[in-house]
Amino acid sequence: MNHDVLVVGGSGVDTVVRVDALPVPLADSVGVGPIKEWPGHTGGNVALGCRALGLDVKFIDFVGDDWIGGQVRQRLADGGVDFEPLISPAGTRRAVNLVDSAGRRMSFYDARDPQDLRMPSAFYLPHVRRARHVHLSITGFARHLFDDVGAAGVPVSTDLHDWDGLADHHREFALRADLVFFSAAGSGERFADLMREILREGRAGAVVATAGAAGSYVLTRDGGPTPRHVPATVPPAPVVDSNGAGDAFVSGFLYGRLAGLEPVACAELGAVAGAYACTGEGSTALIGRSELLGG
DSSP: OOOOEEEEEEOOOEEEOOOSSSOOOHHHHHOOOOOEEEHHHHHHHHHHHHTTOOEEEEEEEEEEESSHHHHHHHHHTTTOOOEEEEEEETOOOOEEEOOOOOEEEEHHHHHHOTTTTTHHHHHHHHHTTEEEEEEEEGGGGGGHHHHHHHHOOOEEEEEOOSSSOOHHHHHHHHHHHHHEETTTHHHHGGGHHHHHHHHHHSSEEEEEEGGGGEEEEETTTTTTTSEEEOOOOOOSSSOOOOTHHHHHHHHHHHHHHTTTHHHHHHHHHHHHHHHTTTTSSSTTOOOOOOHHHHO
């Protein structure tokens, strides 16, 4: 069986704590509402989002032999994602997210993976060779797949999240992927310069900077030096939680890319998917194909 998208790395569980405002007051104890746990994380959310859009998705990653890993497996199975994990002795990744009344979040991320963690090529290569597109999460072990994915001739995307343009961990992903996403929040007013730097020094044909309610920006090799602005889409319901909106944007964009659309049109689909994701708790609002296309 061939896969539309192979997602590598980036599963885990979010513990979501709702607070009145960010930053939270400095105190020994702060009363909050019910604390909930949502399996997903960036790779899981992209896999679930692409699957909800009707794409054939394979997801490979490390998880722990623990109850948190069991939550990840169950969530992906419920979402129809073909998930094939390897067991990590370090356990399953997790994060604690503080979410305020406006849906904004602050995340404390526990990556877990040891630096020497490697995914065997005999395990991932058969999946790479059957994929139309590979999305590499910025987990440490995923960087070691670039050579083999490139040799297989499969396009690669990655999401650098709030990269400031300086951290070395992200740079290799930025310069070796064919399609690069990042949040403009990390680089602030320098985001356009960072987009140009990625195109100049790397192999990407397109770079996309997301900016939340301000929309997104697309820069391509053949589109001139100025990023093209794509307005945000108004959510179809009240905003509940922005967690996972960026991952939903990626899913919508990849759907458009695999359908042969131009980057700006793909970003417009990403905007629709990202806005929809904000209307549910914990990355549970997954847009379907008909809603994405306005049908």
